[in-house]
Amino acid sequence: MPVADDLCTTPAGRRCLELVRELSGAGPDGPMERHSVRVVLLAEELARRTGRAIDHEVVLCAGLLHDLGLYPGAATKAAYVTDGRHLAERELTALGWDAARVRLAADAVEHHHELTAQWARGNEVELLRKADLVEVSHGLVMAGVPRPFYRDLLRRVPRDGFVPEVLRGLGAALRERPGSLWRIARPG
Ligand SMILES: [Fe+2]
Numbered sequence: 762m763p764v765a766d767d768l769c770t771t772p773a774g775r776r777c778l779e780l781v782r783e784l785s786g787a788g789p790d791g792p793m794e795r796h797s798v799r800v801v802l803l804a805e806e807l808a809r810r811t812g813r814a815i816d817h818e819v820v821l822c823a824g825l826l827h828d829l830g831l832y833p834g835a836a837t838k839a840a841y842v843t844d845g846r847h848l849a850e851r852e853l854t855a856l857g858w859d860a861a862r863v864r865l866a867a868d869a870v871e872h873h874h875e876l877t878a879q880w881a882r883g884n885e886v887e888l889l890r891k892a893d894l895v896e897v898s899h900g901l902v903m904a905g906v907p908r909p910f911y912r913d914l915l916r917r918v919p920r921d922g923f924v925p926e927v928l929r930g931l932g933a934a935l936r937e938r939p940g941s942l943w944r945i946a947r948p949g
Contacts, residue, residue, distance in 0.1 A: 763790040764918050765798050769825075773818055773856045777825035780852065784832040785926075792922035793828060796896060799918050800824045803892035803906055804885070810905065813884045819862055820885050822853060823869035827889065830870075831930030840944035841934055846871035874945045897927075 766789075769778040778794070785793040801824035808815045829835050830844030837844055846867045853863045868882045869889040879887040891904035899920075900911055934942060 763794065763798075765790070765794050765825075768798065768801065768821060771818055773853065773858070774821050774825075776852060776856060777822045780829060780848070781825050784829050784834040786832070792920075792926040794825075795918045795920070796923050796926075797825045797827065799914055799920075800827065800889065800892045800896055802914055802918070803895050803911070804888040806910055807888050807891055807905055808884065813888065815884050815888065816862065816865065819866045819869070820889065823849065823866040823885060823889055824892070826852070826866070827870045827873050827893065828927075828930070831927075831934065833933075836934075836937070838938045838941060840938075840941040840948050841930070842871045842874060842945055843941075843948050846948075871948050876946050896923075 765778050765781075769775050781794045781797055782788055782791070785791050787793060801821055804815075804820050804824060805817070807813075808820070826845060826849045828841075828845065829848055830839075830841035830846075835844050835848045839847075849867045849870045850863055853866055858866075865883050865885055868879075869886045872879050872882060872886055873890050873893045875890060879890050892906075894902050895904050895906055895911065900908070903911065931942075
């Protein structure tokens, strides 16, 4: 069974996983699902190592949704991280989350490519940003994650297909909403 199924035990987690599978079009255990799972587990590990309190379900749901703005089912002409934010707001509100948790998850999605620390928006936001940085740099930036942890994670949840998947998404963004690309790192 894909690791994601073990992680997603709440209705919100299940719904977010369903969205990853639907919008990415890959079905269970696709490259984007595995990337999102690694981001969640990296953020969790960073929280544990640094003793920072987090809302685990917010990290889980934001981690699953964070790149879905890349896909046609969620994309508009906005920056893809902003489309991801709006998707998170719609879905998590529909699941009955209170406004503060929706906002925290939406911030984590929208600000995951910011170039500066985001602690002021919440631990979840900054830890997700760091976790994604480890992933997109392919471990060049470890952001406090021990290398053996990441190696083990890549064995459990392989990267296969991740780079072509992201390049496809960014290629579509470049063709269809080029003006939005610079706002990935500084939305809003
Ligand atoms: Fe990502």
